[in-house]
Amino acid sequence: EAPARYDFVIVGGGTSGLVVANRLSEKPDITVAVIEAGDSVFNNPNVTTVTGYGLAFDSDIDWAYKTEDQTYADGKKQTMRAGKAIGGTSTINGMSYTRAQDVQIDVWEAVGNKGWNWNTLFPYYKKSEHFQVPTPDQVDHGADYYSSYHGTSGPLKVGWPYFMTNSSLVPAIDQTLRQLDVPYNRDVNGGQMVGFTVHPDTIDREANIREDAARAYYWPYQARPNLKIITNTYANKIIWDDSKHGDAVATGVEVTSVNGTETIYASKEVILSAGSLKSPVILELSGIGNPDILEKYDIPVKVNNTAVGENLQDETNNGLSYQGREFYIGTATFSALPSAQQIYGDKLSDVASSINSSLADYAKAVANFSNGAVKEENVLSALQTQWDLIFKSDVPFAEIVFVPIPKTFLSEFWTLLPFSRGNIHIKSADPTRQASINPNYFMFGQDLTSQADVAQFIRKIFHTAPLSDVVMDENDPGLDLVPENATESVWKDWVKTSYRSNFHPVGTASMMPRDKGGVVNAQLKVYGTKNVRVIDASVVPFQLCGHLTSTLYAVAERASDLIKNSYTAY
Numbered sequence: 001e002a003p004a005r006y007d008f009v010i011v012g013g014g015t016s017g018l019v020v021a022n023r024l025s026e027k028p029d030i031t032v033a034v035i036e037a038g039d040s041v042f043n044n045p046n047v048t049t050v051t052g053y054g055l056a057f058d059s060d061i062d063w064a065y066k067t068e069d070q071t072y073a074d075g076k077k078q079t080m081r082a083g084k085a086i087g088g089t090s091t092i093n094g095m096s097y098t099r100a101q102d103v104q105i106d107v108w109e110a111v112g113n114k115g116w117n118w119n120t121l122f123p124y125y126k127k128s129e130h131f132q133v134p135t136p137d138q139v140d141h142g143a144d145y146y147s148s149y150h151g152t153s154g155p156l157k158v159g160w161p162y163f164m165t166n167s168s169l170v171p172a173i174d175q176t177l178r179q180l181d182v183p184y185n186r187d188v189n190g191g192q193m194v195g196f197t198v199h200p201d202t203i204d205r206e207a208n209i210r211e212d213a214a215r216a217y218y219w220p221y222q223a224r225p226n227l228k229i230i231t232n233t234y235a236n237k238i239i240w241d242d243s244k245h246g247d248a249v250a251t252g253v254e255v256t257s258v259n260g261t262e263t264i265y266a267s268k269e270v271i272l273s274a275g276s277l278k279s280p281v282i283l284e285l286s287g288i289g290n291p292d293i294l295e296k297y298d299i300p301v302k303v304n305n306t307a308v309g310e311n312l313q314d315e316t317n318n319g320l321s322y323q324g325r326e327f328y329i330g331t332a333t334f335s336a337l338p339s340a341q342q343i344y345g346d347k348l349s350d351v352a353s354s355i356n357s358s359l360a361d362y363a364k365a366v367a368n369f370s371n372g373a374v375k376e377e378n379v380l381s382a383l384q385t386q387w388d389l390i391f392k393s394d395v396p397f398a399e400i401v402f403v404p405i406p407k408t409f410l411s412e413f414w415t416l417l418p419f420s421r422g423n424i425h426i427k428s429a430d431p432t433r434q435a436s437i438n439p440n441y442f443m444f445g446q447d448l449t450s451q452a453d454v455a456q457f458i459r460k461i462f463h464t465a466p467l468s469d470v471v472m473d474e475n476d477p478g479l480d481l482v483p484e485n486a487t488e489s490v491w492k493d494w495v496k497t498s499y500r501s502n503f504h505p506v507g508t509a510s511m512m513p514r515d516k517g518g519v520v521n522a523q524l525k526v527y528g529t530k531n532v533r534v535i536d537a538s539v540v541p542f543q544l545c546g547h548l549t550s551t552l553y554a555v556a557e558r559a560s561d562l563i564k565n566s567y568t569a570y
Ligand code: FDA
Pocket: 011, 012, 013, 014, 015, 016, 017, 035, 036, 037, 038, 080, 081, 082, 083, 084, 085, 086, 087, 088, 089, 090, 092, 093, 094, 095, 096, 097, 098, 233, 234, 235, 236, 273, 274, 275, 276, 278, 503, 504, 505, 535, 536, 537, 538, 547, 548, 549, 550, 552
């Protein structure tokens, strides 16, 4: 039997990988293979049920990666969830569809990624989207939008669930937040995110099913003869040609399945879309990374780039909850995205200058933690960029989600742009061994303080009328654990003992100039290679204020065009 050979081999049939597979295979003369460790979840109720968020956790479609002990959070490990299925993490996620603040995408270009800015990405958000205009009943329940922000002919269904939460809550939350200077925002998907909003979700409203990357980009196109998905198959590493000089040339991917280990050959390119907690690992196993790490496991160095696996950024999530007076039903999508100004009021300039004066120390600590793999000056300029976004450009500082469920009113929240930086690296040359994942949650006291400050802001929200009339006692953290007027340190202890990952890891194969700590260039091509790209959350260089998928779909859409345009024959 002749060995399997395709023009493009994509590793990971997840959120980003399926976009690229779809767009490349639009050209009938291009053959595309997608290697996916998981299987179809098309009929899996833990995936499809609109109210089923969380059902898939710890099931066989959740990678449930464990972190290293978190030094700055009492040494405990965290679980970082990720989907193992056709559709990847989009099959298990929270469905929230919010993009980014325009200036956050503009900084991609400002740091040296030519062509990546809000104006060039915005059309791709729309290209991916099939917006479902809300019904009058949904509008009554708070669904609101500007049609110019949305695309209606893309593959990804975006809209509101049929059964939305009691309409009385929208004005109650809105009036409450206005008193705390958080304005109403009709539609956060046009680049201006600050305010209270009833944002859309990735959902197929008519079918009343959760939407995911597979339903959008794969299943309707599965019959294409030039598109092949190879499931239940694990990619181990990239296989290279014999050349010793010049950029490395990938010839295929070594995979393992029940049929044993074999190579799937790529005549044009290998594209890694295995997610931010896997793509950098595959690079290292393939010889691209920090020689100190690769040599420890006898992996020949193909490309020396110490930035691989560094710059890991995630957010931390906590929840307050209250006893509800009413019995709410339906699916809530209420979020407040306050700016730092709105959270801190007249304390803002003190907070801003205290953080600013710490940035140099943070940069030194990150460089030290990486054993010199990242340069202090590069980290400092990244942290400065982030500080500017928060304190000069007024991007949202936190997301506060309001989740009214029967008799309980839950509010989950996360600060959006923590300063801590971690990394992910192999601990073995054996591809089946999980890598060492260390997000370094709360590495900097400021990240813990911010999270505690937002918690206090939320308590204030629930103490303000009319929302205060809707709830009774606080269940979490509760006044026994964290009394009224509790000190900052009591709040911080609670945050530290009850937080979880917010499941937004990015940055582990950043798109950046190489001398600034980049792993891929503005074509998403891996430095030092001729034909390997990374297209997934790994390449996002700075954390975003939106949930990630909308931006990942847009990035993958744009990347697909870059690839098509680079082969003029197409
Ligand atoms: P993704 O994880 O989608 O794809 C990677 C694929 O590669 C997977 O299918 C995996 O099985 C496969 N793979 C990995 N290693 C492999 C190997 N060696 N061989 C073969 N295949 C391999 N975002 C949002 O917009 N709104 C939300 O509400 C939420 N909520 C949320 C909740 C939870 C619980 C999580 C875990 C995440 C979210 N997110 C979210 C985040 C968002 O879903 C996530 O960032 C993206 O789906 C990631 O897309 P990627 O393309 O980077 O990887």
